[in-house]
Amino acid sequence: xxxxxxxxxxxxxxxxxxxxxxxxxxxxxxxxxxxxxxxxxxxxxxxxxxxxxxxxxxxxxxxxxxxxxxxxxxxxxxxxxxxxxxxxxxxxxxxxxxxxxxxxxxxxxxxxxxxxxxxxxxxxxxxxxxxxxxxxxxxxxxxxxxxxxxxxxxxxxxxxxxxxxxxxxxxxxxxxxxxxxxxxxxxxxxxxxxxxxxxxxxxxxxxxxxxxxxxxxxxxxxxxxxxxxxxxxxxxxxxxxxxxxxxxxxxxxxxxxxxxxxxxxxxxxxxxxxxxxxxxxxxxxxxxxxxxxxxxxxxxxxxxxxxxxxxxxxxxxxxxxxxxxxxxxxxxxxxxxxxxxxxxxxxxxxxxxxxxxxxxxxxxxxxxxxxxxxxxxxxxxxxxxxxxxxxxxxxxxx
Numbered sequence: 001x002x003x004x005x006x007x008x009x010x011x012x013x014x015x016x017x018x019x020x021x022x023x024x025x026x027x028x029x030x031x032x033x034x035x036x037x038x039x040x041x042x043x044x045x046x047x048x049x050x051x052x053x054x055x056x057x058x059x060x061x062x063x064x065x066x067x068x069x070x071x072x073x074x075x076x077x078x079x080x081x082x083x084x085x086x087x088x089x090x091x092x093x094x095x096x097x098x099x100x101x102x103x104x105x106x107x108x109x110x111x112x113x114x115x116x117x118x119x120x121x122x123x124x125x126x127x128x129x130x131x132x133x134x135x136x137x138x139x140x141x142x143x144x145x146x147x148x149x150x151x152x153x154x155x156x157x158x159x160x161x162x163x164x165x166x167x168x169x170x171x172x173x174x175x176x177x178x179x180x181x182x183x184x185x186x187x188x189x190x191x192x193x194x195x196x197x198x199x200x201x202x203x204x205x206x207x208x209x210x211x212x213x214x215x216x217x218x219x220x221x222x223x224x225x226x227x228x229x230x231x232x233x234x235x236x237x238x239x240x241x242x243x244x245x246x247x248x249x250x251x252x253x254x255x256x257x258x259x260x261x262x263x264x265x266x267x268x269x270x271x272x273x274x275x276x277x278x279x280x281x282x283x284x285x286x287x288x289x290x291x292x293x294x295x296x297x298x299x300x301x302x303x304x305x306x307x308x309x310x311x312x313x314x315x316x317x318x319x320x321x322x323x324x325x326x327x328x329x330x331x332x333x334x335x336x337x338x339x340x341x342x343x344x345x346x347x348x349x350x351x352x353x354x355x356x357x358x359x360x361x362x363x364x365x366x367x368x369x370x371x372x373x374x375x376x377x378x379x380x381x382x383x384x385x386x387x388x389x390x391x392x393x394x395x396x397x398x
Contacts, residue, residue, distance in 0.1 A: 034082060036105050039075040040113030040266070042067050042091060045193075046122060048130035054093035056113055061087070073113055080105060091115040091265060097189065101265040106212045114203070115265045118191075125247070126183075128194045137181040137194050178282070179233045184262055185244065185251040192251050193264070197233075200262060201226050202275050207261035208294075209313055211268040217316040218274035219326035220333075223346070224311050225260060226275070227283045227292035229253055234289055283330060283346045292334060302333075309334065325381075364388055 042054040050071025057064040058078065065073050080087070087105055092098040096117040103111060118127055126139050179197045186193055201222065205211075209221040232238045233252045238259065241248040253259035283292065297312020301319075311333040319329050327346050363370040363386055375383040 033079045034084075034107035035077050035079050036087075036107075036109045036111060037075060037077050038065070038073070038111050038113065040073050040111075040115075041071045042073070042093065042113065042115045042117060043071050044096075045116035045118050045127060045129050051093045051096065051117060054091065054096075054115075054117070056115070057090045057092075058087055059090060089113070089265060091117065093117055095120055099189075099265055101263050103263070103266055104207075104210065106210070109211070110269060111266050112268070113265060114267050125190070126192045126194065129196070129199075131196050131199065132181045132194045135180045135196060139194075179230060182229055182233055182253065183237060183251040185239060185249050185254045187244065187254060187256055190245050190247075192249065195264070197226075197229070198275065198279060199264075200229065202267050202272050203264045204229075204260045204262050205271040205275060206266070206268045207263045209271065209316075211270045213317045214320035215270070215274065215277075216324065216326040216329070217320035218271055219278050220311065220316045220320075220329040221294075221313065222271075222274040222278045223281065223283050223326065223330055224292045224294050226278070227289060228260060228294075231289050231291045232259070278326070281346055283334070285334060290334075294333075327383075 042051045043049060044051055052067055052069045052071060054067040055064055056073055063078060065076055067073055084105060086102050089101045089103055096119055099115055116129060128137050181194055182197045182200045184193050184195060184200060204225045205222055208225060209218055237250060237252040239249050239251045241250060255262040294311035294313060297314045299314045299318050302312050302315045316329055330346050357374040361370060361372060370386060370388050372386055
């Protein structure tokens with residue numbers, strides 16, 4: 001009797017426990033995980049040729065991917081635990097100097113591997129990438145300048161076609177040509193890489209801004225990244241014989257937080273889009289390219305002068321979330337915001353005359369006709385510039 005009663009009680013408890021488990025959610029690894037996608041290719045930096053059988057691995061995850069005969073990786077989805085912020089990527093190939101990278105991740109991120117490895121037979125401390133060589137870079141002349149929008153045309157940084165037709169002047173507006181290449185000292189490799197300038201910017205932005213942030217935040221970051229590096233190139237480089245590892249180094253920037261974090265082993269579509277969108281714009285302060293500095297900051301309006309004259313990365317996320325545009329942010333951080341009163345001008349390097357309305361007036365009262373441009377970007381957005389004449393050329397001002 002007692003045994004039967006005990007069995008009955010145990011059965012009842014078991015049923016109640018089963019019911020309890022069925023109504024209480026239990027956390028599983030699947031629920032806590034998120035997925036990223038890895039794909040891309042590996043090439044020889046000097047020749048541009050694909051590297052077959054290169055190995056791209058995530059050592060902590062026990063994952064290895066091999067390139068095919070075209071240097072292409074198979075697409076691989078990788079499941080990560082919810083608290084994962086970074087993954088470590090190793091890129092190796094027989095006869096080549098290996099690379100490793102720490103990459104920040106977030107749910108559904110697409111990580112395109114873009115590694116360019118250097119042969120171990122190449123002993124030089126300065127390496128010119130094959131695409132930089134095509135742009136005319138040499139060890140003696142590493143930073144040629146483009147002549148206009150994306151390196152095409154004559155010696156102008158601003159297409160003055162409309163100004164010329166409206167004001168009958170012959171001198172173009174110039175504030176300095178866009179660099180085609182940049183010299184980057186790779187600290188971990190003790191090597192200077194000369195690479196295309198736009199390629200450099202695309203491999204800095206995803207390391208400095210979160211690629212999942214709103215487009216206007218990324219565009220503001222793209223302008224800061226480009227302008228900072230452009231400034232040091234225009235000065236002939238930040239490092240002119242600086243000693244690293246016992247040897248003098250000649251470079252425009254280094255690849256870490258001493259300047260900007262440069263990681264050539266991957267890029268992301270959203271940050272590439274931001275660089276491409278803003279590439280034909282220049283930002284000058286008080287009439288010149290300047291060292292556009294930025295710091296992490298906080299997610300908020302940055303009302304106080306703690307960050308005077310510098311952009312905050314988290315601040316751009318905040319302002320983008322409030323609906324503010326990237327050009328407004330540039331004015332706010334580098335111009336008249338935060339108690340920092342300087343003249344900031346952001347303008348397209350090549351105007352489309354069909355979207356421009358040109359006029360003239362004596363803006364400064366010196367008796368010369370100054371140029372006025374109203375530019376239609378579309379989507380209800382316009383830009384306005386005034387250009388002060390000295391009789392033969394023009395200087396852009398706010």
